Amino acid sequence: MPKHWIWLYLLLLFLCGLAFLILTPPFQAADEPYHFFRAFQVSDGVWISEKKGTQTGGYLPSALIQEARVFGLRRREGNIQSMWNAWRQQFAGSPRLDKINLENKEFIGFRNIALYSPVPYIPQSLALLLGKLLKARSLTALYLARFFNLLFSLGLIALSLFLVRNSARLSLLFFLLAATPMAIFQSASVSADALTHALAIFIIALVMNMKFAWNPRRYLVFLCAALLLSLSKSVYVLIPAVMIPVLISMRAPGKVKISRWLELAGFTLVPFFAWSLVIKNIYTPVREGLGINPQLQMEFFIRNIPACLAAFWKNLSGDFAFYRTSFIGILGWLDTNLPPHVVLYYFYALFIVALIGLNSQDKRLMPFPEVATNLLIFVGTTLGMCVIEFLTFTPVGKFDLQGLQGRHFIPIAPLLFLSLPRVVKLQPAFYKIFNILIILLWLYGMGRATFALYHRYWI
Numbered sequence: 337m338p339k340h341w342i343w344l345y346l347l348l349l350f351l352c353g354l355a356f357l358i359l360t361p362p363f364q365a366a367d368e369p370y371h372f373f374r375a376f377q378v379s380d381g382v383w384i385s386e387k388k389g390t391q392t393g394g395y396l397p398s399a400l401i402q403e404a405r406v407f408g409l410r411r412r413e414g415n416i417q418s419m420w421n422a423w424r425q426q427f428a429g430s431p432r433l434d435k436i437n438l439e440n441k442e443f444i445g446f447r448n449i450a451l452y453s454p455v456p457y458i459p460q461s462l463a464l465l466l467g468k469l470l471k472a473r474s475l476t477a478l479y480l481a482r483f484f485n486l487l488f489s490l491g492l493i494a495l496s497l498f499l500v501r502n503s504a505r506l507s508l509l510f511f512l513l514a515a516t517p518m519a520i521f522q523s524a525s526v527s528a529d530a531l532t533h534a535l536a537i538f539i540i541a542l543v544m545n546m547k548f549a550w551n552p553r554r555y556l557v558f559l560c561a562a563l564l565l566s567l568s569k570s571v572y573v574l575i576p577a578v579m580i581p582v583l584i585s586m587r588a589p590g591k592v593k594i595s596r597w598l599e600l601a602g603f604t605l606v607p608f609f610a611w612s613l614v615i616k617n618i619y620t621p622v623r624e625g626l627g628i629n630p631q632l633q634m635e636f637f638i639r640n641i642p643a644c645l646a647a648f649w650k651n652l653s654g655d656f657a658f659y660r661t662s663f664i665g666i667l668g669w670l671d672t673n674l675p676p677h678v679v680l681y682y683f684y685a686l687f688i689v690a691l692i693g694l695n696s697q698d699k700r701l702m703p704f705p706e707v708a709t710n711l712l713i714f715v716g717t718t719l720g721m722c723v724i725e726f727l728t729f730t731p732v733g734k735f736d737l738q739g740l741q742g743r744h745f746i747p748i749a750p751l752l753f754l755s756l757p758r759v760v761k762l763q764p765a766f767y768k769i770f771n772i773l774i775i776l777l778w779l780y781g782m783g784r785a786t787f788a789l790y791h792r793y794w795i
Contacts, residue, residue: 337501337502337503337504337507339501341504341507341771342494342497342498342501342507344775345497345507345511345515346490346493346494346497348515348775348778348779348782349490349493349511349514349515349520350486350490352515352520352782352786353486353490353520353523353524354486354524355786356520356521356524356667356785356786356789357479357482357483357486357524357525359786359789359790359793359794360521360524360525360667360668360789360793361407361793362403362404362407362475362478362479363404363407363478364407364668364669364793365521365522365525365526365527365668365669366527366669366670367448367449367527368525368526368527368669369404369407369446370446370448370449370450371449371457371460371525371526371527371528372404372460372478372481372526373393373394373396373400373401373404373444373446373449374394374446374449374450374452374457374528375457375460375461375464375481375526376396376397376400376461376464377394377396378454378457378458378460378461379460379461379462379464379465379468382394383453383454384614384615384618385446385450385451385615385618386443386618387617387618387620388443388445390620391443391445391447391620392445392446392447392450392451392618392619392620393443393444393445393446393447393450394443394444394446394450395441395442395443395444396441396442396444397431397433397437397438397439397440397441398437398440398441398442399431399437399440399474400431400437400474401442401444403430403431403474403475426475427473427475430473430474430475430476431473431474432471432472432473432474433467433468433471433472433473433474433477434471438468445620447620447621447622448622449528450618451615451618451619452528452568452569453567453568453611455531455564455567455568456528456529456530456531456532456567456568456569457528458488458531459481459484459485459487459488459489459530459531460481460484460485460526462484463477463480463481463483463484463485464477464480464481466480467480467481478526481526482524482525482526485523485524485525485526485527485530485531486523486524486530488530488531488534489523489530489531489533489534490523490534491534492531492534492535492537492538493510493514493534493537493538495538495541496510496514496534496537496538496540496541496542497510497511497541499538499541499542499544499545500541500544500545503694504694504767504771505689505690505692505693505694505758506541506544506754508689508771508774509686509689509690509750509753509754510537510541510750512682512685512686512689512774512778513537513686513746513749513750513753514533514534514537515778515782516663516664516665516682516746517664517665517667517674517682517781517782517785518662518663518664518665518666518667518742518743518746519533519743519746520782521665521667521785522743528568528569529569529743529746531564531568532565532568532569532572532747533746533747535561535564535565535568536565536572536575536746536747536748536750537747537750538561539558539561539562539565539575539576539578540575540578540750540751540754542554542557542558542561543558543578543579543582544754546558546579546582547581547582547585547706550582550586555596558576558579559599559600559603560603561576562575562576562600562603562604563603563604563607565604566603566604566605566607566608566611567607567608567611569747570608570611570612571717571720571721571724571744572717572747572748573604573605573608574713574716574717574720575713575717575747575748575751576600576603576604577600577604577709577713578709578710578713578751579600580600580709581703581705581706581709583596583597583600584705585705621728622728622729623728623729627731627732627733628728628729628730628731628732629732630727630728632732633726633727633730633732633733634727636732636733637723637726637727640735643735644726644735647735647736647737648719648722648726648737651722651736651737651740652718652722652737658742659740659741659742659745660679660683660742661673661674661676661679661742662741662742662743663683663742663743663745663746663749664678664679664682664683664742665679665785667785667788667789667792668789668792668793670741671792672788672789672792673788674781674784674785674788675784675788678780678781678784678785681777681781682777682778682781685774685777685778686749686753687753687756689753689774690753690754690756691756691757691758691759691760692758692759692760692761692762692767692770693758693760693761693762694761694762694764694767701757701758702754702755702757706755707755710751710752710754710755711751711752711755713748713751714748714751714752717747717748718745718748721740721744722737722740725737725738725739725740
């Protein structure tokens with residue numbers, strides 16, 4: 337695919353992300369206050385959260401906490417809609433990150449976010465360090481953190497698109513997966529999911545590039561990205577295993593192959609287990625007072641594995657429409673819906689792009705070892721997400737699954753779509769027309785998503 341197409345994709349991603357960043361009022365992405373607290377904690381040099389009684393969190397500036405509470409109250413009251421004059425007054429009253437405000441601290445719990453490692457907060461914490469240096473207002477620092485998060489994630493998406501640019505189909509597919517309204521909205525917030533999503537897509541794109549030609553330097557980059565992903569969100573620790581078919585097929589002496597396998601395991605599993613041990617003693621239940629106990633629930637799960645797996649399947653299949661909708665996009669604090677037809681056509685457009693290839697580039701079928709690996713990682717990660725939500729959100733002894741959302745499937749979605757066969761192959765001229773039509777449909781969908789945010793918060 338010509339470079340100008342890639343640059344067009346990136347420009348569209350940036351402009352849409354910028355629009356979402358500006359239109360979304362402070363702390364109005366899901367759990368954004370808590371992500372902001374964790375990022376601020378990391379910017380203070382506190383890499384591991386603290387446990388105090390039944391809460392896990394940290395000591396943060398009181399002025400910052402109060403401001404987040406004000407916006408959180410507005411959300412619960414359904415009164416967040418802001419006219420410009422009111423918005424200017426709120427901004428003018430925002431506390432500055434000066435010595436007085438930074439030293440006056442109190443403990444705040446954010447236990448659903450406190451267990452994250454510092455890795456997914458690298459962009460946000462850098463922005464907050466800059467905000468402290470400039471003694472900026474806290475709302476300015478929030479928007480700066482959003483902007484850095486957007487830039488870092490788009491940087492990884494840019495590298496991903498250039499890695500697969502030899503295939504027009506892969507370029508378009510990776511663009512659509514990275515450019516769902518949900519993915520862009522996460523990137524334009526302070527959420528840790530932004531870097532997690534981008535790292536997952538980058539790792540998969542890197543493997544797609546390396547399966548045609550082994551490159552030791554890129555393999556080192558892959559290992560570093562795998563380490564960062566395993567520290568970003570532990571449930572996605574299996575994604576780097578997408579490299580396994582490449583390692584199996586590589587032509588090298590046995591000792592070299594063993595070394596590569598050990599490197600892959602070391603860079604993914606070691607940080608995963610190490611961070612799990614670090615946070616073991618600071619864990620507190622996310623939902624207090626509802627009979628939630630992960631240890632007892634794990635014992636219940638082990639005793640009733642078939643029944644629990646059946647309950648997981650019943651939930652995933654029965655609530656498929658919700659998972660599809662929240663995969664494509666439920667914006668705001670999961671309270672701003674897109675038009676149903678936008679969700680449907682975007683979802684099916686992903687399948688269409690995956691099934692249609694360019695006659696001169698794409699093989700009809702991906703090799704079986706690659707398909708098997710992709711699907712095993714997809715199913716294994718899905719099962720892992722179900723088990724984690726079952727342990728941490730479901731009361732002991734109940735066959736239920738709560739807390740899982742469609743956006744949690746964004747990092748593993750490329751594995752599913754890449755495994756589909758190319759049932760149609762188009763000539764270059766027709767594929768170019770097809771590409772333009774898909775981009776026009778995407779622009780329409782993003783226009784509707786942007787209007788949904790504008791209507792939710794500013795009218």
